[in-house]
Amino acid sequence: MLKETPFDRLMSWFFVHRRDLPWRRDRSFYSVLVSEMMLQQTQVVRVLGYYARFMNRFPTLEALAQASLEDVYIVWSGLGYYRRARYLWEAARLLVKEGVPPKGGWESVPGLGQYTISALRAFALNECVGVLDANVKRVLARFRGISSLKEKRLWEVITTFVVYGVRRGYEPRDVNEAFMELGALVCGRERRCYLCPFQRVCCTYLRGEDIFYVREKKSYTKVQERCIAYLKDDGKVWVVQGERWRKGLWDLPLWKEKLEEGERLGGFVLEYGVTHHRVERQVEVYRVKQMAGWEGGRWVMVTSPEVALGSPARRCLEFLQDFVTIPQNLS
Ligand code: SF4
Numbered sequence: 001m002l003k004e005t006p007f008d009r010l011m012s013w014f015f016v017h018r019r020d021l022p023w024r025r026d027r028s029f030y031s032v033l034v035s036e037m038m039l040q041q042t043q044v045v046r047v048l049g050y051y052a053r054f055m056n057r058f059p060t061l062e063a064l065a066q067a068s069l070e071d072v073y074i075v076w077s078g079l080g081y082y083r084r085a086r087y088l089w090e091a092a093r094l095l096v097k098e099g100v101p102p103k104g105g106w107e108s109v110p111g112l113g114q115y116t117i118s119a120l121r122a123f124a125l126n127e128c129v130g131v132l133d134a135n136v137k138r139v140l141a142r143f144r145g146i147s148s149l150k151e152k153r154l155w156e157v158i159t160t161f162v163v164y165g166v167r168r169g170y171e172p173r174d175v176n177e178a179f180m181e182l183g184a185l186v187c188g189r190e191r192r193c194y195l196c197p198f199q200r201v202c203c204t205y206l207r208g209e210d211i212f213y214v215r216e217k218k219s220y221t222k223v224q225e226r227c228i229a230y231l232k233d234d235g236k237v238w239v240v241q242g243e244r245w246r247k248g249l250w251d252l253p254l255w256k257e258k259l260e261e262g263e264r265l266g267g268f269v270l271e272y273g274v275t276h277h278r279v280e281r282q283v284e285v286y287r288v289k290q291m292a293g294w295e296g297g298r299w300v301m302v303t304s305p306e307v308a309l310g311s312p313a314r315r316c317l318e319f320l321q322d323f324v325t326i327p328q329n330l331s
Contacts, residue, residue, distance in 0.1 A: 007161070009197035011170055014178035017185060019044070022051060023123075027173070029100050030061045032124035036116050037088045041081055044184075050079045064092040073249055073308030080311050081274075082249055087111020123173045128166050130158030131176040135183025142187060142210065145203030220278040226255035229285045229316065230262060232299065235324045237317065238288075240297035242310065250305070251313040252283065253297065262286035268319050272312045283316055285323050 018024070021044065023035035034054055038047045057075050058064040064072070069089055076085040090110040095102055102109055106117040121127040132155050140146060140157050158179065165175035186192045193205045204210055229252050230238040242251040265285045272279055300307055302320045309317070 006198055006201045007164065008168070010178050010182065011165070011174065013197040014174065014181055018177065018181050019185075022048070022055075024177075027124060027126075029120065029124040030064075031055070032120055033061075033091065034088065036119045036123075037084045037091075037111070038079065040084055040116070042079065046079070050076070061092050062096055064089060065096040069248055070308060077249075077308045078311065078314070082310055084111065086248065122162075122176045126171055126173050128162055128172045130155060130160075130162045131180070132158050133180060133183075135181075135187075136176075136179045137183075139179055139183045139187045142191070142204035143198050143202045145207075220273070220276055223277045223279045224282070225279055226282045226284070227252040227316070228255050229283055229320055229323075230288045231265065231285060231302070231320065231323055232288060235302050236299040237302050237305075237320055238297050239300055239305070239307065239309075239313070242313075248308075249310045249313070250298075250300070250307040251310055252316055255284070262288035265323050270312065270315055270319070272315070279312070281312060281316075283319070285320065 021035075023031050035047065035051055038051055038054070054075050058067055058072070067089070069086060072085050072089045073082065076082065079085075087110045091112065094109055098104065106112055106120075109117075112120070115131070115133060118129050118131045119133075121129050122131050132151070136158055137154055140154050144157060146153060146157070158176070161179070162172050162175045166172060182196070182198075186196050191204075191210065193199050193202070196202065196205070199205050238253065239250040240253045242249050263286060265287055267282065267284045269280060269282050272281065298307070302317050302324050305317060
């Protein structure tokens with residue numbers, strides 16, 4: 001019988017403490033694909049409800065491939081980073097046509113980077129590959145005392161652990177998830193070394209200081225945009241399909257698309273983040289009459305738009321509710 005190692009202690013800890021997540025119960029390729037796309041830059045607790053709704057509405061890869069992009073956006077609405085929804089839809093269409101794995105190789109699938117490809121191969125197909133996310137990077141850097149956070153080095157380390165784990169009788173998906181789960185539950189920004197199965201052999205713990213963990217610095221580019229909200233007295237606002245950040249989602253038109261003078265009611269400013277941009281959006285609010293001949297957009301109720309909106313557009317509509325209730329004779 002093999003002697004118990006710290007690695008075995010990690011696996012024992014994982015089998016007891018791992019979270020019961022829906023995409024761990026359903027290891028199908030489709031379930032893993034949907035969850036991995038949703039989990040990019042989004043926390044698990046936030047994804048849970050969206051995942052359930054999405055799987056309910058599009059239960060198979062084929063169902064998703066046959067859906068319209070507009071329908072996909074509606075179910076995704078509120079989760080943010082809408083490019084993921086479009087990539088997921090495009091990936092489903094390609095994979096239905098080409099099969100899994102795709103004929104053109106994983107790199108030919110829209111929206112799949114090195115991380116997502118390795119996650120699909122490890123979690124869905126149980127292949128012997130390492131998966132490196134932010135949690136695993138942090139655990140490896142601390143545990144092995146890797147002062148450089150060079151991605152290539154860390155990919156090698158996690159892959160070595162997976163190969164080692166398989167030799168000891170564990171499944172590749174479990175080894176990868178054990179490291180991820182340790183990073184998520186124990187070795188987070190706040191270290192809980194007293195709970196950790198690696199405590200006795202961890203470089204950071206034994207040295208007593210977290211000298212290896214380099215916090216990822218986020219640098220944002222500031223961007224300004226100006227939009228216009230055309231309101232009618234019946235509580236409707238004019239929206240168009242966005243091009244810039246959220247292709248296909250409905251949003252207020254940019255100022256340059258201004259179509260009608262109307263009567264200015266006021267304005268407001270909000271900020272939001274998209275990829276590595278910090279956008280300051282200034283919105284001018286105008287009251288207009290019913291007009292014929294407008295193209296490329298539609299009127300929606302401010303209180304219940306019933307179209308797929310991006311997060312900034314939703315927030316704008318919340319602001320606009322105050323303008324809708326302004327009595328005509330006071331404005
Ligand atoms: S002992 Fe502490 S620093 Fe080391 S891996 Fe565990 S939680 Fe992280």
